[in-house]
Amino acid sequence: MTETIPPGTRFARLPSPFHFKRGGSLSGAVLAYETWGELSPSGDNAILILPGLSPNAHAAANASNPEPGWWEAMLGPGKPIDTNRWFVVCVNPLGSCKGSTGAASVNPDTGRAYRLDFPDLSIEDGARAAREVLRELGIERLACVIGNSMGGMGALAFLLLHPGLARSHIQVSGAPQALPFSIAIRSLQREAIRLDPNWNQGLYDDHAYPENGMRIARKLGVVTYRSAIEWDGRFGRVRLDSECREDDPFGLEFEVERYLEGHARRFVRTFDPNCYLYLSRSMDWFDVAEYAGGDLMKALASIRLERALSIGVHTDILFPLQQQEQVAEGLRAGGANSEFLALESPQGHDAFLVDIARFGPAIGGFLAKL
Template structure:
């Protein structure tokens, strides 16, 4: 549907059929992506960014779409990821509704949306789709650097272990080599909130209609609130809201209604999100994050799995206040890549923003990432 809004997305048609890790296949699938900068004649200055669960490929503004991107402060001319030097690609994850083939897409076999008929999705599928885009779609044999943020960091590990020799350097941002029980528990509750909303209706709700009457708005709202709570730290919540109450006229008149500012903040955050991301896509990508384990490639051992990744250099960044992807998991990645022979820089930041720090604490992340890329 053409909304008239600026759109810089391009689309790459994946091989058809496109085989999925856990069985099943996709016919006529595509990956949405955006680019910044220019590819050199030698095709040796490409940087690929793999995103977290919900962002689109619009990481930064460009001529086709001047609206700010989700990593606007990090990417652009003269910025940490300097588009005067690098040809930057941001790929929308397979399974996401931001332009790539996903559960909300039309199944060519039926002419109807896939919904829960979409094949089981793994982050390895996301990685393989991105590789097809880079290697065959753009003709790039080897990435100068692969950047993975949050869920995208897990996808980046899959990309490198599945496609040896395709990456020279790696920037790992607030991610993990496998999902830990706390993260699995939170995502499980998020999925349960969506599935238990009667309007989810077994995945059969109104798609591509922001005003549809059958839509699991309450389930998506609770899922988003749970996510936002874990994306920030207790220090951040205390500093921003303490126990400040809403003005009496802003409180809900119903029993047990919102009374504190933090409750109102979460509600506003959820309202902005619920109609902006497809619920079934959320379920599929959330579960794919839980399934990922680099140890599968090392006989069940994380370190052995990481040692199969052959790159020259890596920067691994974590933040001490991240409860979703704890700092010790970043340390595991750094140790494993170093054991595999890479020269690894490990940066532990004390940003109070928790897991979301890479989206908020741009100055500290810029120094680390910009300094690393400048040395490549």
């Protein structure tokens, strides 16, 4: 696999053994992270960012790695998450393949990669691992925990498992539980990988790699990360130049197909298929309602925060807007000064990554009031 751990990534050791919610444990596991800014003497300016499924910890350029990160326009000096004021920590999720221990990591007990011997991963395990990074950095309290997409789930798990650790929360295009449409999409992505003969029950290597399954999974992901309305304006029915078209009679013909193809090519072989399966399934399992006997709103209301912001967009079909609204309402019922903000971005679930013109002022404005 292509090397996918950015230079300058730091690693926090997790307690060994590190026990998982559903059983099993890891020995000598680590969580990858990066930081921006400086922790204030009183330690009151720390922000934790929990990202989505695929990002590494390099959210933006910093001293140890000047390359732009995946949230470059959001994070830095003078930017919405202003690192002149805030000390920001971003982790790579537990179970990923971009620095944190995951199914592609070597199990020190056997000397071989975990593959399917990796324990069943839950969102809660990732939240507990992120807590250990804060311990390593000497952070006793967070000004804010920000969670995007899967990280939104992680942030809610973090708040439920570590009461009192965060003063505020920004939920970005996340959800308090997986709903059946999203479960169906993710189940289908996992099935495409598992049906690829090269997946071979997780025993692939670089030569026999489940490229076809990963292609389908990624393209289906991109279809659900964006929106039909955006694509109507962006691609319409524009066709490829004839020189870009393939001989294959069922090959690429429309611009939108080339766009998906480009995304697939950039993703395949940069993300480990087994890690993808574990992280994907952890989202399907996540359900805040479990923390209050099946009552989702009661579980959210058990979280104590000073302030909260829950943001999403109308065009998100994977983490639909009503789920961000539920989070805002539940946290308000728990006593937080809780805002819900529905943005008009056409870009669907991915809007928080690309529509900084809308998401930036929302996030920056909330942080400025802290």
